[in-house]
Amino acid sequence: MRFDSLIDSVGHTPLVGLPRLSPSPDVRVWAKLEDRNPTGSVKDRPALWMVEQAEKDGLLTPGCTILEPTSGNTGISLAMSARLKGYKLICVMPENTSEERRQLLRMWGAEIISSPAAGGSNEAVRVAKRLAAENPSWVMLYQYGNPANWRAHYESTGPEILEDLPSVTHFVAGLGTTGTLMGVGRYLREHVPGVQIVAAEPRYGELVYGLRNVDEGFIPEIYDAEVLTTRFSVTSADALRRTRELLHTEGIFAGVSTGCALHAALGLAAKAVKAGERADIVFIVADGGWKYLSTGAYEGTLDEAEGRLEGQLWA
């Protein structure tokens, strides 16, 4: 495949079958390898769409500064786009994110502002909103509320899945900004009658929820519950176990959030087998495992790995 530039090569990722993890020839599980994007994650799609929409709208002009609350992949994708297109990037990220992410962001030239660990991404969003108000010339693309986020998946990820697997019955992805689920979900619902759109939501350790006040939660503006069939909460223990299972049985080295989606996908597969129904279940491999090596997710026993992940944002 030939492309005019790195940016033009975003998307067109492989959809691979999981012959060992699929329970039967009638119930098959498929991995959409989003780690094969230019900066190694699914976020290259929304980052590019958001930047190009802001350019079309006249918000972004050469030399502009982009501000974004992101604890990793979106920042890395934006940093690549910003570098190639001549923008400056400032990322607001929780201080309890892995060192690899910080190095990657700095490498592409982004500036990092840390937000308190205890608040998680909620706090990063709050800090970014405050900074945006204080610096009106900065452009916040704001992935949690930007329709270009889900449109990236509506216009690229969704059509790619349907073209590769017209018999798709279920789509599973991790729930963060909700962009992947909203975009792919809307597209597939328009083209596949009865398709199930299932969210796998990471359930973090105590520390992440510790200081959350139930009156001050956060729901991304682009989230529309109508698009989803259902939503599962997946513990870090289950996500870790599935991440390793994927590596050991199918050879796919993925990040921990992929284990979260796989756990939900295998749950749906077991349900289909029990009901005697045919199923083609697609789940998203959001990124590779490289950025999580320092978290210790792949070494020692599961209990040890879970202990090390406690208090970290792993998806």
Place this chain on the structure above:
Amino acid sequence: MAIEVRIPTILRTYTDGAKAVTADGATLSDLIVDLEARHPGLRERIVDDSGLRRFVNIYLNDEDVRFLGGLDTPVADGDTVTVLPAVAGGMR
């Protein structure tokens, strides 16, 4: 037999610090009434006049009850109910 209810840190002031408590009921709504009898004050932190509070998520055996039957969702012995505050995604 009873239903296990996992309580988030922020609400453990109502459960003497317990991470998980038990309660009974045929539906989630009944269960919350029983929870209130055992741990006064807990109910209004979970539900308000319009139903489940906006930033509170409840999972029945790990599935979001908003996609099941909401507060009318049937519950049974051996089920696990998890209460969690809504948070933004992690590494986005």
